[in-house]
Amino acid sequence: MSEPQAARLPAALLALALAPVAPQAGESPRFYDRQAEGWFWYQRDPLPPSPAEPEPPSTPAPPTPKPAATAASAPPDPAPLSAAWLRANLEHYRLQAIDDPTPTKVALYLYLQKLALDKASRFTETFQQVVQSDPYLDETTRRPVGTYANLLNRVAGEQREAQLRALATDVGIWFFYRADCPYCTAQAPVLARLAQRLGLTVQAIALDGQPLPTGHFPDFRTDAGQAARLGVVSTPALFLVRPPDGLAPLAQGLLSLSDLEQRLLLAAHTAGWIEAADYARTRPLVTDLRLAPASEHFTEIPADPETFLARLRHHAQDRDPDPATPDITPPTAP
The missing domain is CATH 3.40.30.10 (Glutaredoxin)
Structure with a gap:
């Protein structure tokens, strides 16, 4: 070996020792080799990717069940020419007569209208008969109407003044x-x-x-x-x-x-401090025939109108007696 080559050999070895060693394939670089990371040197190396899980075999979606046929029956149609039928159909016949005012269609509507008015008139007449024959339904039993109401107010005022004067002593x-x-x-x-x-x-x-x-x-x-x-x-x-x-x-x-x-x-x-009867006389009422709550006495509603009405009347007459209200139930014949 010549002298110049021998002189250059230590310098080459020193350069080789200081040169960075390239990592092998599959080997992560050392800390000093990752100079670009700087401050974030403490981050962890990424984990090796986990093997992909096999996709579950696709199962066909169950068929959509068909809705079961319901046996819900539609409400029955109202009886022909009944009040419910007239309420549902009278407007139809009126509009039909307006759109095509032939004598037949106009007369048909007028007959249906008269039928409805006559039904209402018969109801009103029976309504008045029932009210005046039953003191529990007749409001004149509690308080007269017309000019006689002034008489009731005057009598109640006199009773109120008397009760107040008696009360003032105590x-x-x-x-x-x-x-x-x-x-x-x-x-x-x-x-x-x-x-x-x-x-x-x-x-x-x-x-x-x-x-x-x-x-x-x-x-x-x-x-x-x-x-x-x-x-x-x-x-x-x-x-x-x-x-x-x-x-x-x-x-x-x-x-x-x-x-x-x-x-x-x-x-x-x-x-x-005032008796119930004395207090009742200070109010402008002849008598007070209010029905007591009946919900506790009616666990079920009778389907027969006669039975239902009889039970309501029995409840009205057998209510707890109010000392402020006189008993006006007709006496039973001997």
Whole structure:
């Protein structure tokens, strides 16, 4: 070996040692060989692809079942010339006569129309006969019509006044107010007028400790927790009081004079301070024949109209007697 070749040999070996080694086929490159990855050196090598699963053999879709033939029968047609038939067909014959107004088609429609009107007329006549023969269906049993209603109103008003005067000897009214409440200012003269007429005691209770700007009820008292115990949320608040039996709420809002009188009687009746018969006389009704709920007595509806009607009448006459309603059932013949 010549001297120049011997001098170049160490340099060639050094270059060979520093040169990168190319990876073999199927071998992943080393970390230092993957210089382009930079910061993302920690990512994992991709997993070898899993062998593809064999596709399941395709099964033919089951045939769509044919819908079973239903035996649902159509509703029966209404009887010819019945009310249901006329309601379904009269308009057809009218339009037919309008589109082609021949004498035959117009007369056909007019005859069908007269048939419908005569049916309604016979129903109205029978309706009136049934109503006036049964006091449970006749509204004049409860309240007369026409000018006689004024007589009933006058009698009920006299009874209402008498009951209020009798009630005023045993009860009083608590009147919760605020001096800055305009509705309390409007309610005060109504209460004062009622108290003066009936001799009723009204105790005014100020929630803010101030007198009313109108000067009504100067002997007021300041609220000492009564309003909170009674649940007062708005003024004016009115309570009917009967010591020592208790009290009954009237309203938490503005009331007219007639509404106040009616609520006084209703609250006293509900509390048991007025007999039911006395309260009934204050109402503008001759008698009250309302049917009680019958659902609990009718677990099934009879198909026969005669049986159905008999059961309804029996239910009406055998209802729980109301002491406010006189018994007007006709006596049984001996």
